[in-house]
Amino acid sequence: MKNFSIVSIFALLILASCGKKEEQQMPPQGPVPFPVQTVTKQDAVVYQEYTANLEGQQNVEIRAKVNGFIQKIYVDEGQVVKKGQLLFKLETQTQNQDAAAAQANVKAAQVEVDRLKPLVDRKIISEVQLETAKAKLAQAKSAYGSIAANIGFGTIVSPVNGVIGSLPFREGSLVSSASEMPLTTVSDTKIIRAYFSMNEKQLLFFNKTFKGATTAEKLKAAPEVLLLLVDGSEYDQKGKIATMNGLVNPQTGTTQFRAEFKNPEGILRSGSSGIVRLPIIEKDAILVPQNAVFEMQGKKMIYVVGQGNKVKSKIIEVSGTSELNFIVTSGLNEGEVVVIEGASKLKDDAEIIPQQAKTEAVPAVAQDTAKTNITPAKK
Known part of the structure; x- marks a missing residue:
């Protein structure tokens, strides 16, 4: 016990001396x-x-003006097209037959007018008959013109420069002027319009x-x-900022603005x-x-x-x-x-x-x- 006490006291003295040295070495705070x-x-x-929604300067829906089957699609989704570029060709064989019949009616009506003219000049028949024949000729020409225009509508071109959107129809699909879904959308994205609202x-x-x-x-x-x-x-x-709506929407309490950004590299869609x-x-x-x-x-x-x-x-x-x-x-x-x-x-x-x-x-x-x-x- 005596030896243990001496050892303990000695250890405490060593610890105390170390602590003093550390205190001496620490710099003053x-x-x-x-x-x-x-x-x-x-x-x-x-x-x-x-927050804004981005739209092209022009988003033009391409729709069929006549009924027909899609004979050929000349573009693909995302393709850049020029104004007047061919997009779709619709089958118009039936309309071609109708056009031939209408053209024949025009020729027949013209022959009738030509036949009656000299008879009227010689007062063999009344002028009323000639006028009736002329009216039938005009009607025949109008019918032919309408059918010819429909044939032209079978060739669909782009009305603007832009980018082709989705193509929901495929070659062989039957489309009509009453179709709810357009053939595609051509978006002119040279200028992008950003629509946003302020409260x-x-x-x-x-x-x-x-x-x-x-x-x-x-x-x-x-x-x-x-x-x-x-x-x-x-x-x-x-x-x-190009435009600001002059009225506040009473339902949403907001007014719509439109800002325009140039899009030369087509980054914005x-x-x-x-x-x-x-x-x-x-x-x-x-x-x-x-x-x-x-x-x-x-x-x-x-x-x-x-x-x-x-x-x-x-x-x-x-x-x-x-x-x-x-x-x-x-x-x-x-x-x-x-x-x-x-x-x-x-x-x-x-x-x-x-x-x-x-x-x-x-x-x-x-x-x-x-x-x-x-x-x-x-x-």
Whole structure:
């Protein structure tokens, strides 16, 4: 027991001496450097976003004007065609027979007119008989012309430049002018039209933001719009709002707009969808990096550097986000200094060493979450 006590005391002395050495080796705790930024006001571009349906400048349904079997299909789905290009050939053999009979009737009526003319001139018969024969000739010519036109309708060509849609019928199918489904659709996609709607609140904001006594003047004052594709990428051609419906739909409470985008490479297709982004310039906005903001109990907060380089948390309100910045609507004033990184390592009244970070001179780009119901990114 005695030996055990001596060993225990010796071990405790060794541990105590090691602890003292570690204390001597640890550097004294003090303020740590943190990047900070002085709050300034600057112009920001705020984007309002609207879901849009895309359509070609012209979507022309190709329909049969006469009854007949499809003899030949000269195009395929997705093929680019020119105006006047042959698309379908319908079987017209029966109509050719009808045309021959009608043409024979025309010749017979003409012979009758020619026979009666000299008799009328010599007053052998009355002029009424000749006029009756002439009427029958005109009727025969009209019947022949109608049949000949129907034969022409058996050859179907494209009325516009565009892209062929689906082909629901195959060669040999019987089609008619009463068919519910068209033979195909030719979509002219050189210009793509994006149709989107604004609710009454958004429409009021639009009318107040862009000045003009008429709708045309307001649309002219509106800036070019962008288009987000279904994969999240931004289309490389900017568009312009071309039309605005003059009335609000009483059932939906919305007004339809149409923006137009050039489509030189055929990237956009009729029937697809996208998001139209309308830029709005917000003057003298307070912007802070998203990294500077943290959340606590559903509130957005930021650390502000005060006297003695001690930080204090403040609740802020934002109206939107960009890839890098929040637009702050309340809680911060111009000239205040905020910590822009490392907020999770801080607490109130902690002393730091402020290090001014470089700020971008280019205005931030943000999304108008208040008007488009887009939730700001959480940090």
